[in-house]
Amino acid sequence: MESPKASPPQAPAKHGTLISKIIIVCVVILLIILFYVFDLGQYFSLEYIKSSQERFAQLYEAHTVLVIATYMGIYIVMAALSLPGAAVMTLLGGALFGRLIGTLAVSFASTIGATLACFVARFLLRDWVQNKLGDKIKPINQGIQREGAFYLFTMRLIPAFPFWVINLVMGLTSLPLRTFYWVSQVGMLPGTFVYVNAGTELAQIDSLGGILSPSLIISFVILGIFPIAVKKIMGWYRARQDMKQPPA
Structure with a gap:
């Protein structure tokens, strides 16, 4: 009789x-340190892009595809590392590329960067959080599976929720990355x-604060809450209809 085969050890995989x-933590920390040590934030200020707009426009006319690709690459890295300057980069996209190309470039770059940030947070922290909290976080995961897309859509629409916080928090949940990507792209x-x-x-x-007026923020809030409200009303209506049906 052959002895049963031993299952392969798990230690090498865990190691x-x-x-x-x-490695990922070291790379992320190194890039963030370099950003601040070399004061790269000065190149993502409103004053800098306004003073450099003409030079950037000339580069765009001479090397259109290269400039768009470089712009998107920088935006993706900044979004993935949660570095400051995304709002200024978005303004620069509009100034250089116009409404259509600018919106497309920013939309894809910001969403790809956000998804990378979500993936890194999930890869680094999710197992630790799940092991620590265990059953306590199970209802949250179940809720995310059912209605996570609606809540993410609402948070993406409302400017009050910080971009990087949403990426980190959703990385700790069981929301599929594919869902995170398309909902983020539509919501933002x-x-x-x-x-x-x-x-x-x-x-x-003259300042970033003047772009989003209070009335515009309120409009985003209403727009974000609307799909959740509709879903709740439909759920309540279906429950009422089920209660009215006679038992079989």
């Missing part, structure tokens, strides 16, 4: 995962267009 996590689209549209008149902008 490899740990090394991968350490109105705000993206507002900033890109403002960027087409960059010379007239």
Whole structure:
């Protein structure tokens, strides 16, 4: 009689995962340190892009595809690392590329960057959170599976929720990355267009605070809450209908 085959040890796989996590953490920390040590934030200020707009426009006319690709690459890295300057980059996209191309470039770059940030947070922290909290987080995961797309859509629409916080929090849940990507892209689209549209008149902008007026923020809030409200009303209506039906 043959002896049963022993299952392969799990230690090497866990060891490899740990090394991968350490490498990712080191790379992220290094890039963030370099950003601040070399004061790269000065190149993502409103004053800098306004003073450099003409030079950027000349580069765009001479090397259109290269400039768009470089712009999107920088935007993706900034979004993935949660570095400051995304709003200024969005304004620059409108100033250089116009409303259509600017909105498309920013929409895809910001969503790809956000998805990378979500993936990194999930890869580094989700297992630890699940092991620590266990059954306590199970209802949250179940709720995310059922209605996570609606809540994410609402948070993406409302500017009050910080971009990087949403990426981190959703990375700790069981929401599929594919769902995270398309909901984020759709949800961020109105705000993206507002900033890109403002960027087409960059010379007239004195501060970032004036772009989103209180009435515009309220409109985003209403727009974000609307799909959840509809879903709740439909659920309540179906429950009422089920209660009215006679038992079989």
